[in-house]
Amino acid sequence: MKKHNYSAGPCILPQEVFEKGAQAVLDFNNSGLSILEISHRSKDFVAVMDEARALVLELLGLEGKGYQALFLQGGASLEFLMVPSNLMKVNGKAAYLDTGTWANNAIKEAKLFGHTDVVASSKEQNYNHIPTNYVIPADADYFHCTSNNTIFGTQMKSFPITNIPVVCDMSSDIFSRALDFSKFDLIYAGAQKNMGAAGATLVVVKEEILGKSGRIIPSILDYEKHIKAESMYNTPSVFAVYTCLLTLQWLKNHGGIAGIEKINEAKANLLYSEIDRNPLFKGTAAIEDRSTMNATFLLNDESHAPIFDAMWKEAGISGLPGHRSVGGYRASMYNALPLESVQVLVDVMKQLEKVVCE
Incomplete structure (x- = not known):
């Protein structure tokens, strides 16, 4: 996988x-x-x-x-x-x-x-x-x-x-x-x-x-x-x-810094949009200061963590747990991470919402 x-x-x-x-x-x-x-x-x-x-x-x-x-x-x-x-x-x-x-x-x-x-x-x-x-x-x-x-x-x-x-x-x-x-x-x-x-x-x-x-x-x-x-x-x-x-x-x-910046912005916009839309999650950083490289977010209800953790691991996602200073999750979207990988995470977040809220 x-x-x-x-x-x-x-x-x-x-x-x-x-x-x-x-x-x-x-x-x-x-x-x-x-x-x-x-x-x-x-x-x-x-x-x-x-x-x-x-x-x-x-x-x-x-x-x-x-x-x-x-x-x-x-x-x-x-x-x-x-x-x-x-x-x-x-x-x-x-x-x-x-x-x-x-x-x-x-x-x-x-x-x-x-x-x-x-x-x-x-x-x-x-x-x-x-x-x-x-x-x-x-x-x-x-x-x-x-x-x-x-x-x-x-x-x-x-x-x-x-x-x-x-x-x-x-x-x-x-x-x-x-x-x-x-x-x-x-x-x-x-x-x-x-x-x-x-x-x-x-x-x-x-x-x-x-x-x-x-x-x-x-x-x-x-x-x-x-x-x-x-x-x-x-x-x-x-x-x-x-x-x-x-x-x-x-x-x-691949277009130098200007080229990669467009891709990085697309990745960050995709993930942050889901964090803000999905009622199960919330971001930890001030919106105006959010990093395009490292998105930190939490579950609003920690009781959902075992389900979510099993889902993202099953999807082939690695390295998602947040640092102990913040907890929750941290998605590091460095230059080489493809937009496809961000979409996989977003799909899992939507899947969790479907499981929990329906």
Whole structure:
């Protein structure tokens, strides 16, 4: 039976990425060697890294605008450290928007480096919305936000205008929607939620903001050193980077970000329309802040859960239970999830209504 993968991460990937990746595990570029065993310094893999980094900038519309793309390791969690290491000045401060668990974790790490001003938070409402009408201190070294919150199903639909560098954790919605990415000075994202296999972390940084902190930065945390080494300062996650390249190629061949955005909107509209229509369900996030990537919803009557759970499992749906912080259900609709899979879930929700209400 076909599986419909709603996992929040590691996530669904395009079938052709699985097929090409599987072939590379057996024999990469007809070399007689597996992608898992080739040297990261080999000509074949250097070409992979170069193409992946260039394709990132092309898809984001940042070519020739002073940005560098890096494939690093440690996930977004290491970036919580690397950002203040590189951008927070000695005796300086940073401004953070608290919109969820990962934003909160980033704040905790930043506080190790200096004064960290939380300009707004939705924590008291269990992160069910994106705060508005906050003020960003003009003397902060940078402003940090999280564009999409996988656990709570919220997404920033607009971003503040400020004269200080803007840093954004886009781990769960990178490459999913068209934005003016030049408005951001640093973007980071774990690959495993929308871009590739777990093990690689994408960083896109405007070079002119670096080298101004006045602090000594450990080499492995220094963006400038990684840029100079062309993402080869230490041994990269070879297979994870290759999977990212395959996924980026797939995205480009399917209309790029603008093309996938239309599909993502169609998927989100289909599911949210059913959540709002069906008397058995309710969404958990503020309507204006609903994520196109992660739809979170509850049953109005939990006694229906055993029936619903059996139905969606029977339909081949996987990864639907919500995070313990919210409960209920979470449908992660990343780029590679087809509209067909969303229709299957919607049909099951309608089927439950028929069983319960008739």
